[in-house]
Amino acid sequence: GCDVALQGAPGETLVGLTSGAAGLPRGLAVGKGYSRILQLQRSGSGGGLLSWALLQRLAPLQLRALAGGAEGLFAVGEGAALVRQQKGIWQQEMPTGASVELFAVAGGGLSEIYAVGAAGLVLHHDGRSWQRLSSATTAHLRTVAPVPGGALVAGSGGTLLSCNRKRCVPRPFPYRASLHGLASRGGQIWAVGDGGLFAHFALLRGKWRAQRLGTQPLRAVLVSQRDGAIWIAGDGGTLARWTKGKLKTVTT
Numbered sequence: 001g002c003d004v005a006l007q008g009a010p011g012e013t014l015v016g017l018t019s020g021a022a023g024l025p026r027g028l029a030v031g032k033g034y035s036r037i038l039q040l041q042r043s044g045s046g047g048g049l050l051s052w053a054l055l056q057r058l059a060p061l062q063l064r065a066l067a068g069g070a071e072g073l074f075a076v077g078e079g080a081a082l083v084r085q086q087k088g089i090w091q092q093e094m095p096t097g098a099s100v101e102l103f104a105v106a107g108g109g110l111s112e113i114y115a116v117g118a119a120g121l122v123l124h125h126d127g128r129s130w131q132r133l134s135s136a137t138t139a140h141l142r143t144v145a146p147v148p149g150g151a152l153v154a155g156s157g158g159t160l161l162s163c164n165r166k167r168c169v170p171r172p173f174p175y176r177a178s179l180h181g182l183a184s185r186g187g188q189i190w191a192v193g194d195g196g197l198f199a200h201f202a203l204l205r206g207k208w209r210a211q212r213l214g215t216q217p218l219r220a221v222l223v224s225q226r227d228g229a230i231w232i233a234g235d236g237g238t239l240a241r242w243t244k245g246k247l248k249t250v251t252t
Helices: none
Strands: 014-019 025-029 036-043 049-057 063-069 072-077 082-086 089-092 102-109 112-117 122-125 130-132 141-147 150-155 160-163 168-170 179-185 188-193 197-202 207-212 218-223 230-234 238-243 246-249
Touching (some): 072 102, 072 112, 102 150, 122 160, 150 179, 150 188, 188 218, 188 230, 197 238
Parallel strands (some): 102 141, 141 179, 179 218
Antiparallel strands (some): 014 025, 025 036, 036 049, 063 072, 072 082, 082 089, 102 112, 112 122, 122 130, 141 150, 150 160, 197 207, 218 230, 230 238, 238 246
């Protein structure tokens, strides 16, 4: 059940979402040049209505993804755009060796942030500065998910990497579809990508299993913190829920 109603953001296109103060999400809006950070605020009688308000304009930057929480935010995008917000102050950062588009950013805290992008680019932030990690690939890396001790990174052609603070190493992945989303929890990994690919890896089983959810590209996968269910979203309004090994499409 829900205790609030959420309004859309007219004229905006949201490409990123992360938790903010008091558990409210923050959206990265791209309606005007991919450069507007929006934040939800409570309104209405009893604060039961959530609506979007402008948090920050970052033009002319064109941003693609957002990560962080109440302690701070990171946003990445075209032209190696990388912006950090901490204690209400926004500043653009320029990691050494970064000159291509960044597609995704994620981490387990402000001292363990990974950003990935075109031509095999992987960056790590240790709380003080950014370092470029060796990835041994030129594939476009489009998604990153934090795991204990580092992060999993995936991208074009079924590329899958395991990264720590020093380097990235390839992990076997038996499918050639380009990957757009990753999630991990308790020794399990879920990956989604082109052609409706939904793949699951269980550490105890030691191998990948996959199934197709239509033919449209799948863009995102996440683990519900409430009940552990896996949610999958993709092009064409695709939305599905995976529990106990069974995949069920949700009508939207």
